[in-house]
Amino acid sequence: MNGLNVKFGYRDNFLGDIRPVDELIAEYTVLDGGKAVINAGAMKHKEVNDVLREVALRGAFEITVNNVYGQRYIGTRLVLPREYKPVKIVINNFPGNDLGMFLKGHQIIVNGNAQDGVGNTMDDGEIIVHGRAGDVVAMSVRGGKVFIRDNVGYRAAIHMKQYKEKLPVLVVGGTAQDFLGEYMAGGIVMLLGLNLRESEPHRANYIGTGMHGGVIYLRGTVEQHQLGKEVGVRNLDDADREIVATYVKKYCEHFGGNAEEILKGNFIKLLPVSLRPYGKIYAY
Amino acid sequence: MLVQKHFESDRFIPDKEMDACGLFGVMNTKGEKFGGSMAINAIKNMKVRGSGLGGGFAIYGLYPEYKEYYALHIMYQNKNLDAKRRVEAFLKEHFYVVYDEEIPTNPDVALFFPPIVWRYYVAPQKKSEDQAIPDDEYVVTRVMYLNTNVDDAYVFSSGKDVGVFKGVGFPEEIADYFMLDKLYQGYIWTVHSRFPTNTPGWWGGAHPFNILDWTVVHNGEISSYGTNRRYLEMHNYYCTLHTDTEVLAYAVDLLMRRQNLPIEIVSKIFAPPMWDAIEQMNENDKKLFTALRMTYAPLLMNGPFTVIIAHHNEMIGLTDRIRLRPITAGAKGDFVFLSSEEASIRAVCPDLEIAWTPPGGEPVVVRMNSQDHLLSVKKSI
Numbered sequence: 334m335n336g337l338n339v340k341f342g343y344r345d346n347f348l349g350d351i352r353p354v355d356e357l358i359a360e361y362t363v364l365d366g367g368k369a370v371i372n373a374g375a376m377k378h379k380e381v382n383d384v385l386r387e388v389a390l391r392g393a394f395e396i397t398v399n400n401v402y403g404q405r406y407i408g409t410r411l412v413l414p415r416e417y418k419p420v421k422i423v424i425n426n427f428p429g430n431d432l433g434m435f436l437k438g439h440q441i442i443v444n445g446n447a448q449d450g451v452g453n454t455m456d457d458g459e460i461i462v463h464g465r466a467g468d469v470v471a472m473s474v475r476g477g478k479v480f481i482r483d484n485v486g487y488r489a490a491i492h493m494k495q496y497k498e499k500l501p502v503l504v505v506g507g508t509a510q511d512f513l514g515e516y517m518a519g520g521i522v523m524l525l526g527l528n529l530r531e532s533e534p535h536r537a538n539y540i541g542t543g544m545h546g547g548v549i550y551l552r553g554t555v556e557q558h559q560l561g562k563e564v565g566v567r568n569l570d571d572a573d574r575e576i577v578a579t580y581v582k583k584y585c586e587h588f589g590g591n592a593e594e595i596l597k598g599n600f601i602k603l604l605p606v607s608l609r610p611y612g613k614i615y616a617y
Numbered sequence: 618m619l620v621q622k623h624f625e626s627d628r629f630i631p632d633k634e635m636d637a638c639g640l641f642g643v644m645n646t647k648g649e650k651f652g653g654s655m656a657i658n659a660i661k662n663m664k665v666r667g668s669g670l671g672g673g674f675a676i677y678g679l680y681p682e683y684k685e686y687y688a689l690h691i692m693y694q695n696k697n698l699d700a701k702r703r704v705e706a707f708l709k710e711h712f713y714v715v716y717d718e719e720i721p722t723n724p725d726v727a728l729f730f731p732p733i734v735w736r737y738y739v740a741p742q743k744k745s746e747d748q749a750i751p752d753d754e755y756v757v758t759r760v761m762y763l764n765t766n767v768d769d770a771y772v773f774s775s776g777k778d779v780g781v782f783k784g785v786g787f788p789e790e791i792a793d794y795f796m797l798d799k800l801y802q803g804y805i806w807t808v809h810s811r812f813p814t815n816t817p818g819w820w821g822g823a824h825p826f827n828i829l830d831w832t833v834v835h836n837g838e839i840s841s842y843g844t845n846r847r848y849l850e851m852h853n854y855y856c857t858l859h860t861d862t863e864v865l866a867y868a869v870d871l872l873m874r875r876q877n878l879p880i881e882i883v884s885k886i887f888a889p890p891m892w893d894a895i896e897q898m899n900e901n902d903k904k905l906f907t908a909l910r911m912t913y914a915p916l917l918m919n920g921p922f923t924v925i926i927a928h929h930n931e932m933i934g935l936t937d938r939i940r941l942r943p944i945t946a947g948a949k950g951d952f953v954f955l956s957s958e959e960a961s962i963r964a965v966c967p968d969l970e971i972a973w974t975p976p977g978g979e980p981v982v983v984r985m986n987s988q989d990h991l992l993s994v995k996k997s998i
Contacts, residue, residue, distance in 0.1 A: 378665070401960075402662060402960045402961070402963055402964040403662050403663065403958055403960030403961055403963075403964065405665065426963070427959060427960040427963045427964075428960070429958065429960055430958070445963075446959055446972065448943075448958055448959055448960060449943055465998060467943060467945075467959070467974065468940065468943060483998075484998035485998065486940070486943075486974055486998060487939070487940050487977070507998070508998065509998075510940070510974075510976055510977075510998055511939065511940075511976070511977070512939070536976070536996070536998070538894070558893075558897055
């Protein structure tokens with residue numbers, strides 16, 4: 334039966350019926366000097382990325398994409414020749430999964446909610462979401478910054494990493510669901526809890542399970558049983574406070590709010606207690 | 618070009634692309650009926666979640682004219698007319714058939730090996746020894762008999778005033794094939810776009826799965842299938858459709874119809890809290906959840922899943938306890954939506970009032986004439 338499927342039934346739902354990029358630009362794009370406006374309403378995700386790439390190559394550096402409803406991978410594949418500067422992409426309003434996947438230095442601003450996998454394995458750049466985001470936000474990021482105004486779903490910052498000057502940062506204004514910072518290997522996560530009531534604990538359980546690098550700064554309350562076995566709680570030192578202040582101010586630049594007030598809140602710092610939590614299990 | 622009978626060698630076919638199914642459900646909590654355009658457009662919006670190897674719809678409030686009768690949708694694989702004769706002889710003996718017809722299809726839509734699909738409106742014709750058996754029980758037993766004993770015949774829909782339409786193709790093609798948007802209206806529509814990974818993509822294996830008026834659409838994989846299936850066999854449910862989701866439909870029927878448990882409890886049987894979460898509960902809850910885990914251990918659904926379960930007057934969204942598959946709920950006025958992706962809800966309802974994502978194992982229960990779906994908002998993001 335499976336053989337039959339393959340022979341008669343399999344169709345390529347990703348790459349079928351893709352229209353040529355020139356046709357799409359003529360029909361759906363207004364290009365005006367450095368600015369471009371794309372109407373993505375009738376486009377598939379590959380078409381959106383084809384057009385993004387083409388308008389950037391034609392010199393646009395401020396690109397607005399309208400009528401986005403669930404197109405995936407927006408901003409991936411946007412690796413421009415050396416002489417081009419990074420571009421700014423404004424998305425209205427609801428991009429699909431893996432927004433900014435492998436992002437290479439560009440800025441993406443979302444005026445709405447994002448779905449799962451925001452910034453998946455991004456290399457550099459900035460993603461700013463004026464809304465909430467779904468699961469696995471900032472999964473495996475290796476550089477760049479992700480700012481989410483409201484809440485995030487499960488497994489935010491899973492396997493985030495860092496190397497030399499590459500230091501990824503995830504700032505979340507609200508709270509998170511379970512497994513925040515799971516298997517985290519590097520980078521900085523900040524959870525501000527701005528939409529929680531006074532002394533209401535964060536929603537996540539299993540925070541930092543399997544964490545073995547990086548740091549989580551958490552504003553607000555969290556019970557001991559919400560933490561994974563691999564993290565320890567510390568107070569902030571002066572260097573930490575400086576980092577926190579920097580990114581809280583950036584958060585307020587993007588979304589508004591009073592940085593001074595936010596910084597008055599109670600912050601804790603979560604660190605891995607071991608660099609190789611599973612070394613004894615898998616070593617042979 | 619490939620000519621008939623010569624196909625690409627199996628070794629050179631495209632690699633299997635691992636992805637996920639797409640789910641969507643919409644209900645009007647006042648019971649007002651509407652057409653299929655929202656369900657069809659929403660699932661079309663999530664096209665990349667399916668592979669064209671299965672799509673299907675469940676519609677509630679479908680047959681007002683025959684709402685007292687069980688509407689049996691039966692597919693005859695391989696256009697097997699002998700199977701049809703055998704089924705009809707069986708129906709004649711055990712039911713009063715008040716009306717039957719081939720389900721109308723659009724000849725312009727070409728699909729993968731379509732079977733003959735027929736519907737029968739029936740009422741039980743009980744022998745004297747069967748008088749004590751409730752109607753629902755009687756029908757379930759006869760459906761199980763047909764599915765297990767007649768080759769090439771599958772009853773894939775057996776409820777009153779509800780119908781399932783499914784097959785191999787993208788869901789919008791199935792909708793075109795059965796002309797759903799033109800012919801039917803309902804107050805709940807659930808729809809599924811399939812991306813089969815472990816089991817064949819065939820007409821019977823498409824979702825929704827149904828028994829009586831229960832339907833289930835499912836994204837994920839139930840790794841406890843073997844355990845669940847054996848447990849259900851002890852209760853006279855037989856799995857014949859070669860895919861894991863089937864156990865969910867029968868488990869729901871067993872727990873909710875036969876044992877009369879509310880969905881709030883059933884969801885904690887399918888997706889029970891972890892033992893270390895139970896440790897943190899107060900004494901009462903600790904007792905309750907321990908008892909549930911002990912009593913219903915064989916109905917724990919292990920592995921990643923999101924399901925939309927429906928029956929008359931209720932639509933329920935539920936994920937596994939660590940949410941390895943996505944779900945988003947949304948509401949506007951009397952319409953409540955459940956979907957794999959938020960964007961597909963936004964695409965069919967641009968002025969949505971609220972969207973939320975419950976934690977794993979927490980059901981979103983949409984009930985007729987109630988606001989119960991909002992109960993899950995507080996725990997959500």
